[in-house]
Amino acid sequence: MSGAEAEVVLTVDKVSKFFGGVKAVTDVAFEVRRSRTTGLIGPNGSGKTTLFNVISGFYGPTAGRVLLGDREIQGLPPHVVARLGVTRTFQNIRLFNNMTVRGNVMAAMRFGSLADRLRDIVLTPSARRERAELSRKADELLALLGLSGHEDQPAASLPYGMKKRLELARAMAGGPTVLLLDEPVAGMNPQETSDMIDSIRKLRAQGLTLVVIEHDMRVIMNTCDRIVVLSYGMKLAEGTPDEVRSNPSVIEAYLGKELAHA
Amino acid sequence: MGTQIAQLVVNGVIVGGIYALAASGLTVITGVLNLINFAHGEFYMLGAYFALTAATALGFGFVPYLLVSMAGVALVGVLSERFVFRPLRFAPAVSPLIASLGLSIALQAASLVIWQARPLRLPGILEGVVFSVGGVSVSAQRILVCAVAAVLILILQYFIKRTWLGIGIRAMSKDLTTAGLVGVDIDRVAPMCFALAGALAGAAGALVGPLFVLQPTMGALMGLKVFVLVIIGGAGNVTGAIYAGILLGVTENLVDGLFASRYKDIIAFVVLLVVLSFKRESLAGRD
Amino acid sequence: MKTPVNPLLTLIGMAVVVLAPMAIESNYYLHLLIMICIYVTLTTGLNLVIGYAGQGSLCHGALYGFGAYASALLTTHLGFPVYVAFLLAGLIAAILGLPIALPSLRLKGVYFSVATLGLQEIAFLVNVNWISLTHGPMGIVNVPPLTFAGKPLTMIQYYWAGLIMVALTYALVKLIVLSRTGRELQAIREDETAARAMGINTYGLKVMAFVVSAFIAGLAGAFFAHYFKFVSPDSFRDTVSVTLFVMLLAGGRGTLMGPVLGAGLLTILPEFLRMARDYQLLFYGLALIVLTIFFPKGVVGWWESRVSPERGRGPRRPDSGGGPTVGRRSRRKEVTAG
Numbered sequence: 001m002s003g004a005e006a007e008v009v010l011t012v013d014k015v016s017k018f019f020g021g022v023k024a025v026t027d028v029a030f031e032v033r034r035s036r037t038t039g040l041i042g043p044n045g046s047g048k049t050t051l052f053n054v055i056s057g058f059y060g061p062t063a064g065r066v067l068l069g070d071r072e073i074q075g076l077p078p079h080v081v082a083r084l085g086v087t088r089t090f091q092n093i094r095l096f097n098n099m100t101v102r103g104n105v106m107a108a109m110r111f112g113s114l115a116d117r118l119r120d121i122v123l124t125p126s127a128r129r130e131r132a133e134l135s136r137k138a139d140e141l142l143a144l145l146g147l148s149g150h151e152d153q154p155a156a157s158l159p160y161g162m163k164k165r166l167e168l169a170r171a172m173a174g175g176p177t178v179l180l181l182d183e184p185v186a187g188m189n190p191q192e193t194s195d196m197i198d199s200i201r202k203l204r205a206q207g208l209t210l211v212v213i214e215h216d217m218r219v220i221m222n223t224c225d226r227i228v229v230l231s232y233g234m235k236l237a238e239g240t241p242d243e244v245r246s247n248p249s250v251i252e253a254y255l256g257k258e259l260a261h262a
Numbered sequence: 263m264g265t266q267i268a269q270l271v272v273n274g275v276i277v278g279g280i281y282a283l284a285a286s287g288l289t290v291i292t293g294v295l296n297l298i299n300f301a302h303g304e305f306y307m308l309g310a311y312f313a314l315t316a317a318t319a320l321g322f323g324f325v326p327y328l329l330v331s332m333a334g335v336a337l338v339g340v341l342s343e344r345f346v347f348r349p350l351r352f353a354p355a356v357s358p359l360i361a362s363l364g365l366s367i368a369l370q371a372a373s374l375v376i377w378q379a380r381p382l383r384l385p386g387i388l389e390g391v392v393f394s395v396g397g398v399s400v401s402a403q404r405i406l407v408c409a410v411a412a413v414l415i416l417i418l419q420y421f422i423k424r425t426w427l428g429i430g431i432r433a434m435s436k437d438l439t440t441a442g443l444v445g446v447d448i449d450r451v452a453p454m455c456f457a458l459a460g461a462l463a464g465a466a467g468a469l470v471g472p473l474f475v476l477q478p479t480m481g482a483l484m485g486l487k488v489f490v491l492v493i494i495g496g497a498g499n500v501t502g503a504i505y506a507g508i509l510l511g512v513t514e515n516l517v518d519g520l521f522a523s524r525y526k527d528i529i530a531f532v533v534l535l536v537v538l539s540f541k542r543e544s545l546a547g548r549d
Numbered sequence: 550m551k552t553p554v555n556p557l558l559t560l561i562g563m564a565v566v567v568l569a570p571m572a573i574e575s576n577y578y579l580h581l582l583i584m585i586c587i588y589v590t591l592t593t594g595l596n597l598v599i600g601y602a603g604q605g606s607l608c609h610g611a612l613y614g615f616g617a618y619a620s621a622l623l624t625t626h627l628g629f630p631v632y633v634a635f636l637l638a639g640l641i642a643a644i645l646g647l648p649i650a651l652p653s654l655r656l657k658g659v660y661f662s663v664a665t666l667g668l669q670e671i672a673f674l675v676n677v678n679w680i681s682l683t684h685g686p687m688g689i690v691n692v693p694p695l696t697f698a699g700k701p702l703t704m705i706q707y708y709w710a711g712l713i714m715v716a717l718t719y720a721l722v723k724l725i726v727l728s729r730t731g732r733e734l735q736a737i738r739e740d741e742t743a744a745r746a747m748g749i750n751t752y753g754l755k756v757m758a759f760v761v762s763a764f765i766a767g768l769a770g771a772f773f774a775h776y777f778k779f780v781s782p783d784s785f786r787d788t789v790s791v792t793l794f795v796m797l798l799a800g801g802r803g804t805l806m807g808p809v810l811g812a813g814l815l816t817i818l819p820e821f822l823r824m825a826r827d828y829q830l831l832f833y834g835l836a837l838i839v840l841t842i843f844f845p846k847g848v849v850g851w852w853e854s855r856v857s858p859e860r861g862r863g864p865r866r867p868d869s870g871g872g873p874t875v876g877r878r879s880r881r882k883e884v885t886a887g
Contacts, residue, residue: 056746082748094743096736106729107736108747121728131729174748298659349842355659356605357841360798363791364837371831482787486670489663524678531667531674538664539652 006034008069009209010055010086010178015064015074017050024050025233027064032178037200037210039220039241042230043253048213049091051230052180055211056088057081068178083110085177089167089184091213097156101147101166104155105138108173138173145169145199161192165199172203179203181212185219197222221245229253268398270519271512276404278511279411283466284484285491285503286418287459293498294455296355297347300362303485304369305460309335309467310476311377314384328410331468332461338369339460340453348452366485373478384471407469414465415504418458422500483527490534570708579704583776585816586711587769590718592796592808594765597722599794600802601731602758603738605658607790608649608665611672612763614785616642616770618676621689621780631693635771642767643760650759654752669787676782688781695775707776714772718765723805725761734758738803788830795837801847810848 010032017025025047032038040048053059055066057078066074073081087108096104111117119127139151145165150158155166164184171179184200185193193216200223203210214220220227220241227244229236237247244250288302312334316327346365350357392401467481474480491510495502510530518526573579591613598606620638623629629637653664676683683689694701695710702710725731736744737751745751774780792815800811815836819829844851 058742058746078742078745079748079750082746087748088746090743090746094740094746096739096743098739099732099735103732107732107744107749109729110748111729117730121724121730123724123728134729170747298663346838346842353841353845356662357845359659359662360605360794361838361841364795364834364841366834367788367791368831368834368838371827371829371834374827375831486666490667493663525674528671528674531671534667535652535664535671538656538660538667 006036008032009034010211011065011067012051012055013065013067015051015054015066016062017047017054017059018062023233025054025061025230028228028230028233028235029064030228030235030238032209032211034209035204035207036225037204037212037223039224039227040211040213040230041215041217041220041227042236045232046230047233048230049182050233052088052182052211052213055081056086056180082174082176085175086180087171087174087176087178088180089164089171089182091182091186093163093167095155095163095166095170097154099155100152101142101155101158102135102138102151104166104170105141105173106134108170109134109138110174138169141169141172142166144202146195161188161195164188164192164196168199168203172208176208178209178211181210181214183213183215185214185216193219265398266519267516270515272398272400273404274512274515275508276400276408276511277515278508279408280466280470280507281488281491281511282504282507283411283414283469284463284488285495285507286415286500287462288488289492289495289498289500289503290422291455291459292492293496295347295452296497298359298362298489299342299347299459300359300485300489301342301365301369302459302463302488303481303483304366304373305335305339305463305481306467306484306488307373307478307481308338308369309464310384310471310480311373311467311478312464313468313471314377314382314476317384328465328468331464335460335464335467336457337460339456339458339463342460343453343456347456348449366482370478370482377476377478382476384468384476403472407473410469411466414462415500418462419500421458487527487530490530490537493534494537567709567712571705573705576704579708581816581820582708583704583711585813586708586715587772587776588793588796588812588816589715589809590711590769590772591766591793592800592812593715593718593722594762594769595793595797596802596808597725597734597758597762597765598755599797600804600807601726601734601738602755603741604654604755604759605662605794606665606759606762607662607787607794608669608672609762609766609793610785610787610789611669612642612646612649612766613770613773613789614672614676614780614782615645615763616767617774617780617785618683618689618770619767620771621692621774622682624693624775625689625691631695631775635695635768635775638771638774639764639767642770643764646760646763647756650756650763654755654759666787666790669790673782673786676785683782686782688779689774690779692774692778692780694778695772711772714768718768719805719809721761721765726805730754730757791837792833795833795840797847798840798845799836799847801849801851801853804847804849804853807847807849814848 008031012028012030012032014027014029015025016023016027028047028051030038040051042048050059054061054074057073057076057080060075064074065072068084068086071084073084073086076084096107099107111120116127116130120130139148142148142151145168147158147162147165147169150162155163158166168179168181168184171181181200185196188196197219200210200212200219204223210223212220212224224241226239227241228238229244229247229250231253236253237244237250239247284302284306287305288299291297291299291302309331313327313331316322316330320327320330322330342365346361347358350361392399393405394400487510488507491503491506495504495506510533514526514529517523517529570579570582573582591609595606595609598604598609616638619641620631620634623634623637624631649665649668653661653668656664677685679685695707696702697706726734733744733749733754736747736749737754741751770785773784796811796815797808798811799815800809801807815833819832840847846854
């Protein structure tokens with residue numbers, strides 16, 4: 001890392017999540033610094049998505065805390081967590097299928113206040129201006145992610161790779177501080193994967209803080225500053241890509257072949 | 263006072279037995295097939311009317327009209343499964359609920375057309391015989407009702423535990439896919455479940471026939487209450503349905519008798535809301 | 550909507566709707582038209598909850614009743630002027646709708662519907678039994694009529710009043726649906742989990758949709774009270790809730806014209822077929838089953854799917870607001886957190 005350490009933006013503090021007897025996540029702790037990209041890897045079932053669900057508010061943790069800056073956010077409902085600045089994408093795409101591409105992005109744009117919402121319903125001139133402005137911003141975001149020209153299509157009609165990028169755009173729409181990406185390149189061919197890596201790099205360039213769950217080591221090695229390795233719900237290792245790659249227990253756990261090819 | 267309470271409790275148990283009988287059939291459908299059937303009350307109502315027709319038009323005695331009634335409603339159940347619920351097997355969960363509401367209305371209306379709204383009564387078989395123990399009296403008719411209900415429920419329990427169909431049903435309620443893999447054919451089990459539920463509901467109707475005046479709307483409130491019992495007792499849990507049924511019967515009777523309350527029918531719905539509010543944590547989107 | 554509508558045609562259509570009934574002599578047909586106005590209002594409001602927020606409410610008959618009784622009681626027992634009571638009735642229904650909405654909207658799908666049905670039953674039973682307040686099955690009589698220039702409205706004037714109510718309701722719902730709030734509602738319908746993850750307060754929005762629809766139902770109830778000049782529990786029971794549901798389903802939930810078509814069709818059809826009361830009920834029941842199985846999208850949805858195939862839809866409006874972009878509702882499976 002060059003220069004002074006950036007501030008800590010997201011802290012996972014000894015988080016555990018048990019479902020009855022099943023210990024999905026046990027005592028996981030790590031910090032995420034501003035504008036850095038952290039990879040979260042581990043075999044299937046190691047608790048990665050569960051951890052995302054805890055961070056994003058879909059689950060309350062059985063133990064532990066999640067902090068955004070100084071503020072404790074564990075246990076807050078998902079929409080509050082999103083408004084505080086943590087948004088996410090989903091492993092299995094969850095787009096608003098019958099909405100347009102632009103509509104998907106605009107749906108994620110927030111109101112300033114209840115008064116703004118009421119003005120929008122009644123369509124005051126300032127509300128009209130606001131809508132036009134948001135529409136413009138949405139189009140900019142879509143352009144950034146290579147989705148120009150598709151703004152008016154129903155989201156369901158997009159090819160797979162674009163749908164994933166649309167999810168990304170939508171998660172960006174609210175101006176988040178931290179973005180959680182859950183397997184952004186799952187099921188993609190090499191070209192789509194490459195496009196997605198580009199998109200992720202653009203987000204990094206904008207200064208966004210990212211946490212990425214992935215199995216594809218190429219993506220991890222190409223985008224992440226730090227990697228956290230989970231196994232059976234516990235943190236196995238943490239460090240730079242090189243450190244993790246050469247960590248014997250990680251290699252032993254499961255990496256082996258994938259790392260050799262990355 | 264004590265005698266009064268005892269009498270209320272005894273009457274409540276009998277009513278509860280009927281609730282339990284109707285609820286145990288519905289809980290099988292809800293638990294195994296994951297269906298909410300709002301027409302179940304109408305199965306009960308049809309049971310009473312089929313029994314009436316068998317008794318008056320065909321001159322059947324108690325056991326024959328009971329069996330006719332059970333068979334008739336079982337058939338209605340099978341037809342309902344085939345033409346109302348099966349087409350909606352893959353539709354969103356609300357669809358079968360709405361369709362069953364439609365079925366409920368249609369069956370009520372059909373009965374209204376066929377039997378008119380004339381208040382009719384099933385002749386009882388033990389008219390006039392009353393037993394008294396320590397100030398608490400029960401008519402023989404009511405005892406018979408309770409006894410038959412108990413027998414049918416026991417048969418149901420045995421059936422579910424021992425026969426291949428029963429085991430198949432239990433397997434399906436645990437995991438539909440695995441059950442399918444192991445050879446349980448849902449297209450055969452589903453109609454069976456409905457036949458079972460129909461037979462039991464029909465029996466409940468036929469049994470209460472002699473006790474109350476028959477009306478096409480008699481199933482409406484019953485259907486809703488029985489549904490509440492299924493939720494309280496746990497979908498698929500026959501024992502739970504039984505306890506819930508008896509509990510509701512006794513509570514309603516006590517409230518009605520002790521407080522001269524016209525609101526006894528509300529109890530079931532208030533309990534429903536209370537129970538639903540406890541289901542919250544698993545349903546509010548935080549899985 | 551999808552294709553731009555000829556403004557001249559719309560104007561002519563509206564003129565017909567407003568003026569043509571003046572030629573009707575028979576009070577019976579005017580009565581039907583007035584009933585259509587009431588049902589369209591109710592169904593349009595219900596559409597907000599069922600069609601846009603995606604929650605199957607079965608208690609709107611009760612909300613309708615709250616408005617009717619509120620207005621009836623305010624005018625007969627407390628001497629409020631009719632039009633003031635009318636507005637208050639809507640507010641009262643909305644206020645009473647809140648304690649109904651808040652707990653029950655925490656429940657998922659089917660359980661919400663069941664909870665509302667339970668509440669509907671409780672409301673009916675309380676209505677019938679709380680004699681000191683509601684006069685039970687006797688109902689409330691001598692409810693004052695709506696007036697204009699000091700005189701009670703004639704039938705045709707009631708129809709026009711009904712049209713005004715429909716127009717205002719339609720405008721309100723349309724504003725909401727086409728706004729960003731409407732888009733958020735659509736997001737909830739499409740994928741509630743994703744909506745929450747994007748910062749949409751799904752619970753709050755559902756409550757809002759419910760309360761607004763309760764307000765609308767309350768207004769319709771007040772209209773009922775001052776038109777029939779009599780209210781009784783039977784007009785606001787579970788079968789009414791189900792009837793409204795059928796109307797919405799038949800017309801097409803989640804569309805703006807759906808409620809109008811559905812309510813219109815299902816008010817006229819039974820009369821048209823000259824059915825006896827009992828057969829009418831049978832018709833509704835069977836209609837509900839057939840609709841649920843074969844036409845879950847209703848008339849409007851079915852029409853849209855025939856006119857514009859999945860992909861190449863006609864010129865779409867630019868995304869300035871929200872709004873119903875595609876008539877088709879995706880078949881949602883059970884929602885689980887990703």
